[in-house]
Amino acid sequence: MNAEPRILRTQAEETLAAEFQAARTRLAGGPETAARREAAFAAFQKAGLPHRRVEAWRYTDLRALMRKAAPLAEPGAVPAGLPAVSAFGGARLVIVDGSYRPELSDADGLDGVTIRPLADLLAADDPRVGASLAALDDPLVALNTALMTGGVAIDVAPGASVGRMIELAHVTTGAHATQTRNLVHVGADASLRLVETHTGPDGAAYQANGVTEAVIGDRARVVWAKLQQEGDAALHVGTLALTAGRETRFDHLVLMIGAVLSRSQQFVTLSGPEAKIGMNGATMLRGRQHADIALVVDHTEPACESRERFKAVVDGEAEAIFQGRIVVKPQAQKTDARMMTQGLLLSEGGQFSAKPELEIFADDVQCAHGATSGQIDEDLLFYLLARGIPRPEAETLLVTAFLAEAIEALGDETIAAVCEAAATRWLAARGGA
Amino acid sequence: MLEIRNLHATVDGKAILKGVDLVVPTGEVHAIMGPNGSGKSTLSYVLAGRDGYEVTEGEILFDGEDIVGLDPSERAAKGIFLAFQYPLEIPGVATMTFLKTALNAQRRQRGEPELSTPDFMRRVKGAADRLNITQDMLRRGLNVGFSGGEKKRNEILQMALLEPKLAVLDETDSGLDIDALRVVSDGVNALRSPDRSMLVITHYQRLLDHIVPDKVHVLSAGRIVRTGGPELALELEAKGYADYQANAA
Numbered sequence: 001m002n003a004e005p006r007i008l009r010t011q012a013e014e015t016l017a018a019e020f021q022a023a024r025t026r027l028a029g030g031p032e033t034a035a036r037r038e039a040a041f042a043a044f045q046k047a048g049l050p051h052r053r054v055e056a057w058r059y060t061d062l063r064a065l066m067r068k069a070a071p072l073a074e075p076g077a078v079p080a081g082l083p084a085v086s087a088f089g090g091a092r093l094v095i096v097d098g099s100y101r102p103e104l105s106d107a108d109g110l111d112g113v114t115i116r117p118l119a120d121l122l123a124a125d126d127p128r129v130g131a132s133l134a135a136l137d138d139p140l141v142a143l144n145t146a147l148m149t150g151g152v153a154i155d156v157a158p159g160a161s162v163g164r165m166i167e168l169a170h171v172t173t174g175a176h177a178t179q180t181r182n183l184v185h186v187g188a189d190a191s192l193r194l195v196e197t198h199t200g201p202d203g204a205a206y207q208a209n210g211v212t213e214a215v216i217g218d219r220a221r222v223v224w225a226k227l228q229q230e231g232d233a234a235l236h237v238g239t240l241a242l243t244a245g246r247e248t249r250f251d252h253l254v255l256m257i258g259a260v261l262s263r264s265q266q267f268v269t270l271s272g273p274e275a276k277i278g279m280n281g282a283t284m285l286r287g288r289q290h291a292d293i294a295l296v297v298d299h300t301e302p303a304c305e306s307r308e309r310f311k312a313v314v315d316g317e318a319e320a321i322f323q324g325r326i327v328v329k330p331q332a333q334k335t336d337a338r339m340m341t342q343g344l345l346l347s348e349g350g351q352f353s354a355k356p357e358l359e360i361f362a363d364d365v366q367c368a369h370g371a372t373s374g375q376i377d378e379d380l381l382f383y384l385l386a387r388g389i390p391r392p393e394a395e396t397l398l399v400t401a402f403l404a405e406a407i408e409a410l411g412d413e414t415i416a417a418v419c420e421a422a423a424t425r426w427l428a429a430r431g432g433a
Numbered sequence: 434m435l436e437i438r439n440l441h442a443t444v445d446g447k448a449i450l451k452g453v454d455l456v457v458p459t460g461e462v463h464a465i466m467g468p469n470g471s472g473k474s475t476l477s478y479v480l481a482g483r484d485g486y487e488v489t490e491g492e493i494l495f496d497g498e499d500i501v502g503l504d505p506s507e508r509a510a511k512g513i514f515l516a517f518q519y520p521l522e523i524p525g526v527a528t529m530t531f532l533k534t535a536l537n538a539q540r541r542q543r544g545e546p547e548l549s550t551p552d553f554m555r556r557v558k559g560a561a562d563r564l565n566i567t568q569d570m571l572r573r574g575l576n577v578g579f580s581g582g583e584k585k586r587n588e589i590l591q592m593a594l595l596e597p598k599l600a601v602l603d604e605t606d607s608g609l610d611i612d613a614l615r616v617v618s619d620g621v622n623a624l625r626s627p628d629r630s631m632l633v634i635t636h637y638q639r640l641l642d643h644i645v646p647d648k649v650h651v652l653s654a655g656r657i658v659r660t661g662g663p664e665l666a667l668e669l670e671a672k673g674y675a676d677y678q679a680n681a682a
Contacts, residue, residue: 383521385509386506387509388535389535389538391504393538401525402525403525404524
C-alpha cells in the first residue's frame with residue numbers, strides 16, 4: 001500500500017473507514033481479493049467521497065450530499081413484497097442487500113448460461129473480477145471493490161441464444177449500505193436480453209453502490225436495460241463497465257425514476273471493429289430528487305457506430321444531469337457517433353444540466369452531439385387540446401412521446417412496455433398540470 | 434348554430450378582431466375570405482380557444498351557449514373542430530393512438546361510453562380508405578414524415594372520425610397541388626350534412642370551386658365588411674382585395 005492515508009474529514013468517510021476496518025477480515029475472498037480490497041480502500045481514502053472539484057462528479061457533490069454512511073447490510077434478510085414472478089416474464093436472479101439468493105431466484109430454462117454467486121469467484125480469486133475496472137479511477141468503484149459482497153456472475157456460452165429474458169433483481173430491505181458486484185460475460189456469437197431492476201422500501205435511507213462488469217464477445221447481440229426504481233429516500237450509485245468486441249450489437253437503456261439521490265455511470269469500451277451500440281436513457285424526477293447519468297463511450301477500433309439518446313423529464317424542484325463523453329482514439333477511423341440529450345422541464349423549479357463532450361483523435365470520423373432543454377411545446381399542446389384531449393391527458397401524451405424515442409430505441413417491446421407503464425404511473429401520480 | 438356577436442380579440446395586446454358579426458346556420462357552409470393580416474387565422478384560433486388569443490369584447494354563441502370561457506378541449510367535445518393550416522408533427526404518438534385518445538376523450542366529456550377497439554378500428558379503416566390513408570401511415574407518429582397533402586388528408590380523417598357540429602377549415606388549400614386539393618375537397622364534401630356547419634377560411638377562390646359555399650364573407654382589418662353568395666368569391670379572384678385593404682386603412 002503506497003497510498004499515504006489521508007486524514008478523513010467527513011463523518012461519512014470516517015464511518016466508512018471504521019466499517020472497512022471492522023469488516024475486512026470477514027469479507028468474502030481469497031488472499032488476492034483481500035489484497036485488492038486493501039488497495040482499493042486505500043485509493044478511496046486518498047480520494048475521499050467525490051465532490052464538485054472532481055470534474056467527473058461536479059454536478060453530484062457526494063461529499064456534501066452524503067452526510068452519513070449507512071451501516072453495511074447483514075446477509076439473510078427476507079425481502080418484503082417481492083413479486084411472485086418477474087414483470088418481464090422471464091428468469092429472475094434475486095440479489096438481496098448485495099448478496100445473490102438462489103433460493104429466491106428462478107434460473108430455469110437458461111440453456112448455455114452458467115450462474116454462480118460472485119462470492120464463489122471471490123473465494124477462488126478469479127482474475128476476471130475487477131478486470132474491467134483497471135482503467136477506471138472512480139472513488140465509488142474503489143469503495144465497491146473494497147467492500148463488495150456477492151452479486152452474481154453470469155456466463156453465456158459462445159453461440160448460445162438465450163431465449164428467456166433474465167431479470168437481475170436488486171432488492172434492498174432496509175436503511176443500510178449495499179455493495180453489489182456482478183459479472184456478466186457473453187461469449188462470441190451469443191445473444192442475451194438482460195434487465196437490472198433496483199428497488200427498495202420508501203422512507204428508508206439506504207445506500208446502494210453497485211458495480212457490474214461486462215464483457216461482450218465478438219458478434220454477440222445483447223439488449224440490456226437498467227430500471228432504477230429505488231425507494232424515495234435512497235441513495236443509488238450504479239456503475240456499468242462494459243467492453244464490447246468485434247461486430248457486437250449492444251443496446252442499453254437506463255431508466256431513472258426512483259431514489260432521492262442517484263447516479264448511474266456507464267463506461268463502455270468498443271474494443272473490436274464494426275461494433276454497433278445504442279446507449280439510451282430516460283429520467284423522470286419530481287420533488288427534490290437528483291439524478292445524474294454519466295456516460296463514457298470509448299471508440300478504440302475502426303468503423304464502430306454508437307448512438308446516444310438521453311431524455312430527462314423534470315418536475316418540482318428536481319435536478320437531472322447528463323454528462324456524456326464520446327472518445328475516438330487515433331486508430332478508430334470511420335467512427336460514426338451521435339449523442340443527443342434533451343431535457344423537458346415541467347416546473348419552474350426543475351433543473352436540467354447537460355455536458356456532452358467529444359474527444360476525437362482520429363481524422364476520418366463522423367461525430368455529432370446536441371443538447372436541448374425546454375418546456376412542453378405550446379403548439380403541440382394546443383393541437384391535442386383542439387382535438388378534445390383534456391390538458392392533463394394531453395401533457396401526459398406529450399411527455400410519453402418525448403421519452404418514447406429513448407425507450408423504443410432499445411428495440412425490445414417487453415422492456416419498453418414495462419418502462420412505459422412506469423412512466424404512465426409516474427405521470428398519473430403527477431396528476432396533470 | 435354558430436353566432437358571433439361584436440367579437441373583439443387581441444393577440445399579445447394587439448387588437449386583431451375589431452367587432453366581427455357572423456352567423457352560420459346549421460347545415461350551411463360559409464367561406465371567410467380576406468387579405469393577409471385581416472384576422473382570418475386569428476378568428477379560427479379564437480373559435481378554438483387557443484391560449485394567448487384573448488377575447489376582449491363580444492360573444493361566441495355555439496348552440497346558444499357562450500363558449501368564450503371554455504378550454505379548447507371542452508369546445509372540441511361540444512363539437513367544434515379546427516382543421517389546422519399547418520398540422521403539427523408529434524413523434525412518439527402514433528396516429529392511431531392519437532385518434533383513439535381524442536375520440537374517447539370527447540365521448541367521455543359528453544358522457545358517452547368509450548368505443549371498443551374493434552368498433553374504433555372499423556370506423557378508422559372506413560374513413561382512412563376513403564381518404565387514401567394507408568395503415569402504415571396510421572401506425573407512424575402523428576404526421577411524422579407525411580407530405581403536405583397527407584397531413585391535410587389526416588386532418589380530414591380526424592374530422593370524419595370526430596364528427597363535429599362545426600368544422601373550421603383554416604387555409605386547408607395551402608400547400609396542396611391540384612390532385613391533393615381534389616382528394617381533400619372530396620373528403621370535406623362527403624362530410625357535408627344538414628346537421629353540420631362549416632366555416633372555410635381561405636385566401637384564394639380555388640378551394641371554393643371544390644367546396645362550394647352557401648355564403649361568402651369578406652374579412653378585412655378585423656371586421657366582416659361584405660357578405661354575398663359564391664359569386665363574391667369569383668369577384669374577389671378577379672379584382673383582388675385592393676378595395677378592402679383601402680377601406681381598412
